[in-house]
Amino acid sequence: MAVTIRDVAQAAGVHVSTVSRTFSAPHMVNADTRERVLAAATQLGYRPNQAARALTTGRTHNLGLIVADIANPFFPPLIKAAQAYARERGYHVFVADTDEDPQEEQELIQTLAKQVDGVVLVSPRLTNHSIERLGMELPFVVVNRRVKGLSAVLMDVGSGAVQAVRHLTSLGHRRLALLGGPRGSWTSEQMRKAATAEAAAAGAELTVIGPNSPTERGGTDAAPEVLGCRATGVIAYNDLVAIGLIEGLAARGVEVPAGMSVVGVDDTVAGRLNRPKLTTVAMPTAAAGRTAVDLLLQAVDARGNGAAAQTTLETSLVVRESTAAVRPGENPPAGAPEIAGAPAG
Amino acid sequence: MAVTIRDVAQAAGVHVSTVSRTFSAPHMVNADTRERVLAAATQLGYRPNQAARALTTGRTHNLGLIVADIANPFFPPLIKAAQAYARERGYHVFVADTDEDPQEEQELIQTLAKQVDGVVLVSPRLTNHSIERLGMELPFVVVNRRVKGLSAVLMDVGSGAVQAVRHLTSLGHRRLALLGGPRGSWTSEQMRKAATAEAAAAGAELTVIGPNSPTERGGTDAAPEVLGCRATGVIAYNDLVAIGLIEGLAARGVEVPAGMSVVGVDDTVAGRLNRPKLTTVAMPTAAAGRTAVDLLLQAVDARGNGAAAQTTLETSLVVRESTAAVRPGENPPAGAPEIAGAPAG
DNA sequence: ACTTTTATGGCAACCGCTTGCACGCTACGG
DNA sequence: CCGTAGCGTGCAAGCGGTTGCCATAAAAGT
Numbered sequence: 001m002a003v004t005i006r007d008v009a010q011a012a013g014v015h016v017s018t019v020s021r022t023f024s025a026p027h028m029v030n031a032d033t034r035e036r037v038l039a040a041a042t043q044l045g046y047r048p049n050q051a052a053r054a055l056t057t058g059r060t061h062n063l064g065l066i067v068a069d070i071a072n073p074f075f076p077p078l079i080k081a082a083q084a085y086a087r088e089r090g091y092h093v094f095v096a097d098t099d100e101d102p103q104e105e106q107e108l109i110q111t112l113a114k115q116v117d118g119v120v121l122v123s124p125r126l127t128n129h130s131i132e133r134l135g136m137e138l139p140f141v142v143v144n145r146r147v148k149g150l151s152a153v154l155m156d157v158g159s160g161a162v163q164a165v166r167h168l169t170s171l172g173h174r175r176l177a178l179l180g181g182p183r184g185s186w187t188s189e190q191m192r193k194a195a196t197a198e199a200a201a202a203g204a205e206l207t208v209i210g211p212n213s214p215t216e217r218g219g220t221d222a223a224p225e226v227l228g229c230r231a232t233g234v235i236a237y238n239d240l241v242a243i244g245l246i247e248g249l250a251a252r253g254v255e256v257p258a259g260m261s262v263v264g265v266d267d268t269v270a271g272r273l274n275r276p277k278l279t280t281v282a283m284p285t286a287a288a289g290r291t292a293v294d295l296l297l298q299a300v301d302a303r304g305n306g307a308a309a310q311t312t313l314e315t316s317l318v319v320r321e322s323t324a325a326v327r328p329g330e331n332p333p334a335g336a337p338e339i340a341g342a343p344a345g
Numbered sequence: 346m347a348v349t350i351r352d353v354a355q356a357a358g359v360h361v362s363t364v365s366r367t368f369s370a371p372h373m374v375n376a377d378t379r380e381r382v383l384a385a386a387t388q389l390g391y392r393p394n395q396a397a398r399a400l401t402t403g404r405t406h407n408l409g410l411i412v413a414d415i416a417n418p419f420f421p422p423l424i425k426a427a428q429a430y431a432r433e434r435g436y437h438v439f440v441a442d443t444d445e446d447p448q449e450e451q452e453l454i455q456t457l458a459k460q461v462d463g464v465v466l467v468s469p470r471l472t473n474h475s476i477e478r479l480g481m482e483l484p485f486v487v488v489n490r491r492v493k494g495l496s497a498v499l500m501d502v503g504s505g506a507v508q509a510v511r512h513l514t515s516l517g518h519r520r521l522a523l524l525g526g527p528r529g530s531w532t533s534e535q536m537r538k539a540a541t542a543e544a545a546a547a548g549a550e551l552t553v554i555g556p557n558s559p560t561e562r563g564g565t566d567a568a569p570e571v572l573g574c575r576a577t578g579v580i581a582y583n584d585l586v587a588i589g590l591i592e593g594l595a596a597r598g599v600e601v602p603a604g605m606s607v608v609g610v611d612d613t614v615a616g617r618l619n620r621p622k623l624t625t626v627a628m629p630t631a632a633a634g635r636t637a638v639d640l641l642l643q644a645v646d647a648r649g650n651g652a653a654a655q656t657t658l659e660t661s662l663v664v665r666e667s668t669a670a671v672r673p674g675e676n677p678p679a680g681a682p683e684i685a686g687a688p689a690g
Numbered sequence: 691a692c693t694t695t696t697a698t699g700g701c702a703a704c705c706g707c708t709t710g711c712a713c714g715c716t717a718c719g720g
Numbered sequence: 721c722c723g724t725a726g727c728g729t730g731c732a733a734g735c736g737g738t739t740g741c742c743a744t745a746a747a748a749g750t
Contacts, residue, residue: 002706004707016708017707017731018730021708021729025709028728028729049459051459051706053706054707055397055736069425070425080414092439092457096432096438097425112437114394114396114736273588275620347736350737361737362701364737365736366738374698375698394736394737396737397735400705400707400735459706
């Protein structure tokens, strides 16, 4: 039904292989012949069938992009950038959503495997071991995770966490809390390490709370625990969690930033729109998307040789309205227990 | 390199056709044989190659989903739902972003054509004519647009606009403005028609402003014009535009809702998070995504026969904080007596 | 007991395209 | 004038599956 290479061959009066070559190796065919073939092709509206081509070449010119939750505002800019860049390089991309489910993630990778040249895994929830194993069969690049043998693009969330801690301590906060992300999140772990170290260096206490769902819900649910540890400054796993936390605190009569300073991570629209506008660690998501595709394409071309490349993108703290200086007297000498009963809203 | 149907055949001691059949027509093969084949298959880790299969069957089991801008918060929930539902039905989906460019949209469709069984077009920017022509070669379903011969899922934005107008007039507003969307937007046109009619019926003036870019920028830029037409209530093309407008108004010393009532459309996170929380027309985006895939698969199965189906999804006004009763004296006697506005909730 | 069904699985020809190989032709040095 | 490079093209064998057709054998009918 569709116009194939044979139709073109017939129309141009040449053999199919010649048509094939004028598309995949133009220099191998005589200029005149090429003209003739091209003319016939456009005249018939011929478009090579990628799938068929893939069968013999082993190159599908398709990529997979697997994220935990498309609706999480962190991902769309990354997806958009990755998709646009891939397209520029002649690739189409399958976007899939795992709903934070490692099982689904694995299944997705396996069914996608034959149809793509490689896949980008963003903040995968799979174990390192599983990823390494899958990595033997297909080029991967992981975003926000480090996996042996695989290219990775990392956002320096550790430095972001450090900046956040410094910001809070410089505002006089001495009791900090860190709201971690979901179990198995590399990002969360990096934040924990960096924040813990920096807090210790600054002589501040830091309570780690989690794991939490990386959603508003996760933040809201963590509110009591945050209040319980009597922190005055909180770093949340991401903007959504921060926003949820702020709501949860408000419901308990604690205003942000007056009664509590909150810093988010990601710098999504959500945070920019929230009131108070969120102080947050900005992530270079678009750059990450582009870089990931770039590394993936490199890995695809190298296939076998080619060492895994690592790119680390910088993050930076954006100070807005959800953080403020600690209230005088809020930081009692560590040891004097104090119960600031929060009235239920 | 990968394990093929022949490896399985050899391992199970049967012919390849038998292996093929145990996967695509299990009932045609004896239970014992099937067992043996299945065992060999799982043992070898065999996975059928969709691309190869597509070559003979003509079914790729892939879908295309084309949107104008992935990063626009209206789309992710739709994409997510569509993707999840497609996956449930055994399909993978290519997601592509046209950056609001009709040219790119067309190109995308054509390169995708051979690799998918059908395409969902969300708020396409192409002309009806182009879409119809493309529709001859490939099943399509369009979202938020009506194209002859193609299945469509519509969100009843007209009714949404009517609800918005009623809400505003019931608050006492008599001079309304409507911020349209980009040129060629079906949604925008539906809103215009419905809002104009309803405003006339309610004896209110309505100024249409546009086209506007469907972004915050579009709203901000339109602020002077809104002020210029001395409207007291505005309906924006979408939440983003509404938010941009609110900012633009604030920059000119007009507060919302005190000095101006603004209602958005879409009910995205952005609107929920904004302060004031946006009064907005909620769009059933997730349902739209699912329905679109459903209709598309129907069209794919029918291929040729099967009439185009139309599904209209309801919208509903969500009243939040960006609208309030008009200020006394704000509505000069435009000829008609004025009704006392309902007090803001 | 012998023919007719019916179930099962093998055979081989594709699907649209790529690619190693070989053939025919021109051009060129000796 | 012939041997021999090349170049440009045709030939045909796949890539991994599917599927119409046919052979075989067992089940059923008479």
